[in-house]
Amino acid sequence: MAQVERPLSPHLQVYKPQLTSVLSILHRITGVGLGVGTLLLAWWLVSAAYGPDHFEVSQAFIASWFGRLLLFGFTYSLFYHLCNGIRHLFWDAGWGFELKAAYSSGWLVVIASIGLTVASWIAGYASGGAL
Amino acid sequence: MSHRTPAGRVHGLGSAQHGVDHWWGQRLTALALVPLVIWFCISLVGLVGADHATFTKWLSTPGRAVTMLLLILATFYHMKLGLQVVIEDYVHSRGWNITLLVLNSFACVLLGTASAFAVIKVALGG
Numbered sequence: 566m567a568q569v570e571r572p573l574s575p576h577l578q579v580y581k582p583q584l585t586s587v588l589s590i591l592h593r594i595t596g597v598g599l600g601v602g603t604l605l606l607a608w609w610l611v612s613a614a615y616g617p618d619h620f621e622v623s624q625a626f627i628a629s630w631f632g633r634l635l636l637f638g639f640t641y642s643l644f645y646h647l648c649n650g651i652r653h654l655f656w657d658a659g660w661g662f663e664l665k666a667a668y669s670s671g672w673l674v675v676i677a678s679i680g681l682t683v684a685s686w687i688a689g690y691a692s693g694g695a696l
Numbered sequence: 697m698s699h700r701t702p703a704g705r706v707h708g709l710g711s712a713q714h715g716v717d718h719w720w721g722q723r724l725t726a727l728a729l730v731p732l733v734i735w736f737c738i739s740l741v742g743l744v745g746a747d748h749a750t751f752t753k754w755l756s757t758p759g760r761a762v763t764m765l766l767l768i769l770a771t772f773y774h775m776k777l778g779l780q781v782v783i784e785d786y787v788h789s790r791g792w793n794i795t796l797l798v799l800n801s802f803a804c805v806l807l808g809t810a811s812a813f814a815v816i817k818v819a820l821g822g
Contacts, residue, residue, distance in 0.1 A: 596778050603775060607807045607814075613755075614814035617748035628745075640737075647733055650726050657723060689741045 584671045592649045595642035602639040640685060645678040718777055725774035732767040752818055761819035765812055772808030776801060 580586075605627070612623040626632045652670050655661050661670050709715040739760075743751060755761055779800045787793045 593782060597782060600775050600779050603771065603807055607811045610811045610814035610818075613748065613751055614817040620748040620751065624745075624747075643733065643737070647730065651730065654723065654726060685737055685741055689744045692741055692744055 585667055588649060588671050588674065592646060592653075595646045595649075598638065598642045599646060602635070602642070605635065605639070637682075637686070641678065641682045644681040644685075645674070648674040648677045648681070718780075722774065722777045725770045725777070728766070728770045729774060732763065732770060735763060736767055752821075755815065755818050756821065758819075761815055764815045764819075768808055768811045768815065772804045772811075776804035779804070 609623050609627070612619040627636060652661070652674055655670070661667060739754075743754060746754070755764065780797060783793065783796045783800060787796055
């Protein structure tokens, strides 16, 4: 039987990005990013188990500009994945499937994830550490 | 209306023979992670710039240590399930697919075990 070149859907090159589809792929991207970020979490915890000298090294890395950049990305990814994950749980329960509701909850996730990230960094700096 | 018999439903684990275990596990850990992640973020903010002694003291109460262990367990299980789906969806070469799925499982168990051991060691006083 001849191999038929079937059309694949959707053609991302000609498909207009929509809030719903962008947020959907962002859920996966942040998920993978958080997976990579757990390396930092594991290193941080293990360094604490090794003692003060090792802990100082991981703390200094996190406090560096590159460490802060990673941590900022990690925080945003975490809050985005958390907010959009809750949106998914509501969908799993059968709520919010109407187009209008999907867009409203989508914008809510965008605003909440940015708001929570900014709030946590303000709180972090205000609570007064070197980080 | 379903035309399947009750026995058919019970035995219907699908072509992969895994039933809804993966789907359900992902949701269950997601639900558990909602309060755990919020607790973790608030705690981290309070620990900003903490030295080793402060961190060790903070983690050594049973409540915090157990909550950290639950967070680690749920996080790495959720991560294993999530990354598995991403690999299954995007890596089409059979060899790479299997290799990455195995590496994913090993990496999640390794990172989870190391993190959990670290928490237990610190909590029990170094």
